[in-house]
Amino acid sequence: MVDAICKEIVLRKCEIDGEIATIYFGGGTPSLLTNVEVDKILSTVYSTFQISENPEITLEANPDDLTKAKILEFSNSAINRLSIGVQSFFEHDLKLMNRAHNQTEALECIVLAKKHFENISIDLIYGIPEMSSEQWIANIEKALSLNIPHLSCYALTVEPKTALEQFIKKGIVPPVEDDVAQEHHAILIEMTEAAGYDNYEFSNFCKPGWESKNNTAYWQGKPYLGVGPSGHSYDGNQRSWNISNNPIYIKKINDGELPLEREVLSTRDKYNEYVMTRLRTTNGISLKEINENFGLIFSEYLSKQMIQHIDSGLLCVKMDAIIVTKKGKFLSDGIAADLFMINI
Incomplete structure (x- = not known):
């Protein structure tokens, strides 16, 4: 797999024009990689593309993978940022979400990681069935007490064909309630704001200066190249996605064939994606950019559609x-949907 990923990087060397500022090992279980394998992939990236002087190099990992030896190993590589999927510091929540780690591992891996990494992010989930507001507050307090510079917090979504979905259908676990998730989100905003964190994107919170370069680039609509099975890419005009089947992926790459599909984005697609991504950020939607990039029809449509949400206090206009x-x-995703251009 590592050899195939390196071959794909070379095959796609013409797809990135300019300097790369962020490299992200995510999806699947990249923490299973050894330093030799990480170095091989990064060496290929460096020899194929132009890399900035101090790139952000993130690796996603689950707490059960981050043993003392593994953390030490990664600290001796070029990886300079860890994103740890803690999800919750409560045993009940972790079992409900079928996580492989326990609350002790969640806490211990962070303490160990802090000895070797300064730039750490953890994921937390709210809106979990049977999670009280007091428990959610305790989760946030624990994260803040650990002095983590970056938090990513998401409302629980019940994926199809999961154990949680079956528990809910059978009445073993109560369903996810939007009102509870909204209450938890309000608590999250209040507590992180009081602790001095910037909510620079709907789900992302950081101490000043600790924004994720990877996240920021995505929400700003910058191009990115995703390699490996299921890897998604975007160049500003089209999207592509790799096949998810590992053996077929490896075979096609070894045959010199890119195992992907592409979709060319229309002007309407680009406008809708711009609205969706920008509205989730603190900078919001630029009226000037809408006019310059999409034209008068889209600009006038947006101005018309946003009035109802301004009147209801959900949107405001500051400068541009x-x-x-x-x-x-x-409610930002729902508001964005109201601003989408459906027909043109």
Whole structure:
């Protein structure tokens, strides 16, 4: 697999024009990689593309993978940022979500990681069935007490064909409630704000200066190249995605064939994606950029559609930007949908 990923990087060397500022090992279980394998992939990236002087190089990992030896191993590689899938510091929540780690491993891996990495992010989940507001507050307090510079917090979504979905269908576990998730989100905003964290994107919170370069680039609509099975890419005009089947992926790459599909984006697609991504950020939607990039039809449509949400206190206009208010934050995806151009 590592050899195939390196071959794909070379095959796609013409797809990136300019300097790369962020490299992200995510999806699947990249923490299973050894330093030799990490170095092989990074060496291929460096020999194929132009890399910035101090790139952000992130590796996603689950707490059960981050043993003392593994953390030490990664600290001796070029990886300079860890994103740890903690999800919760409560045993009940972890079992409900069928996580492989326990609360002790969640805490211990962070303590160990902090000895070797300064730039650490952890994921937390809210809106979990049977999670009280007090428990959610305790989760946030634990994260803040650990002095983590970056938090990614997501509302629980029940994926099809999972154990949790079956538990809910059988009545073993109560269903996910939007009202509870909204309450938890309000608590999250209040507590992180009081602790001095910037909510620079709907789900992402950081101490000043600790924004994720990878996340920021995505929400700003910058191009990215995703390699490996299921890897998704975007160049500003089209999207592509690799096949998810590992053996077929490896075979096609070894045959010199890119195992992917491509989709050319229309102007309407680009406008809708711009609205969706920008509205989730603190900078919001630039009216000037809408006019310059998409033209008068889209600019006038947006101005018309946003009025109802401004009147209801969910959106506001500051200088050139349309920004979601604190009241509207939890509803930002729904608001974005109302601003989408459906027909043109």
